[in-house]
Amino acid sequence: MREIVIISGKGGTGKTTVSAAFAHLAQNKIICDLDVDAPDLHILLAPDVRQTEPFISGNEAEIRQADCVHCGQCQKLCAFEAVSFDGSIYKVDPLRCEGCGVCVKLCPAQAIDFPEGHCGDWHVSDTRFGQMVHAQLFPGQENSGKLVGLLKTEARKRAREQKLETILCDGSPGVGCPVIASLSGATLAVGVVEPTPSGRHDFTRVADLCRHFRVPLAVIINKADLNPAEADAIEAMCAENGHALLGRLPFDPVVTQAMVRRQALTEFDNPVGNALKDMWSALQEMKTGREARTTTRIGE
């Protein structure tokens, strides 16, 4: 079983556009939207939701005012400056509370409740391209990495049960907690890069992250004609670092038009969609990380 994750570092470079096209082209797969913070893949795939489960994670401290003895211990202990005192009562700011529970466990009056948080919902759905697992973290919530991990576990379980070959994941921007969780266990990362100073800069960081976690990286240069010199520089960087280059996509209004039509680019005839088909074929020829490692082990 292979697990492909589409990432980029910088947001808005075309991860979801590429993910939708690959979701259309891949056989025997389950689709997974790991951008739980600002998911967009469902906009194109119009999922028919079959199952919805709450994502319960983390806790939040709440001071019971009736029992509070105003000793101020919670405020002193809180490393996140979440406890404030307005001259008469102590209060926890839910936006600052990290849910560590230190104040709860050490309050001498045991006056702090610690209810569990319902931080989001996750779904299993049917789409015209196959089954999809996806989620929505509620706005402002934490623990996106945990939710990403949960989605991957659910996708793997279903892939095993249904003997599916591929888990295809749309990732999130950045290099932090949700991206690290996305890369965990992945056999291949596909980086969608735009040839702009920001695109290259952030891609370098995500490429370093892939190296850190030993996930092989294949690269698509999107909107390549906006700055051909920068696109060349990215290609050179890929060659130098051993990242497979899948090809270049043009800056073309058809990308937005496909989005407006709620279609993957490969669902109708256009140059960008055709290039994506070639890239998907090229990707089939590549050895993914786990296969590559297994091969080496057999050879030893």
Next chain:
Amino acid sequence: MKIAIASGKGGAGKTSVAASLARVWDAPLIAVDTDAEAPNLHLFLPPAIEKSCVSWLRVPGLDREKCVSCGKCRDICTYKAIASFAGKISIFQDMCHGCGGCFAVCHTGAITEDRRELGRLESGTVLEGSVRFLMGRTRIGESMTPPLLRQEHKALDEMLEAAPADALLDSPPGVSCPAVTVTRDADMILLVADPTPFGFHDFKLAHQAFLPLSKPVCAVINRAGAEGNEAGDEAVRAYCRENGLPLLAELPFERAAAEQYASGRLLADLSPEWRERFTALRDALRAEYARVKEADHA
């Protein structure tokens, strides 16, 4: 006045708007890059860095001689950063969130001060010294961004105390902890709306996420008038109207603008028309802030 420039969706144009606003700002200003996982403002406003320091998280170390394996540190740790194997305490510093609970409960002094590198904070000036600059950058492999952002905000407050100024905060994308950590400390939020179906969806998410912060929120549409997406522009306008969200400006979709950005140059330097768009946005931001303040007093 601290203005957070946020978006929900990545690639909506936060950095472009922040950099060009800094270019035309006509009062003392600090340009701050708080997108510490993928900081880009320095690429458009090349800084003269004066100070660069490592940002640390206080994490526990262990003095085995003093440890009596009571397990109190393990029991208080929510993040499973402390475990015990065969009666011996082990600490996994990478998992630590820095809550300090283990320090508070250890009565033998076995928990010792240690630290983990979160990333770096760098400060200096941009635009020939006319604008002060601050950026955070997470270490690759570090999963926690909010503690670095909190330290960055403290650094910003120190800079503001040293010399009062306005601050423009180029914010992280998304609507979860990094974005909220930045926007909750701002006086006003400017949402950059990308009017594509993806962009509009994430714009609404961001608006909903920031509403509970009870801050004035206003919006600017980026890449308005793209061929075939007229309905998208209208959807953002209608949403703003219906939700009382002041729409301060619309920046047009132009290939020349995309190329200007792709070459690392500022939109405000593309043409007199583009510069005028940003001076108008600057004035509109100020007027909107004054209007909200006045309404608060009334």
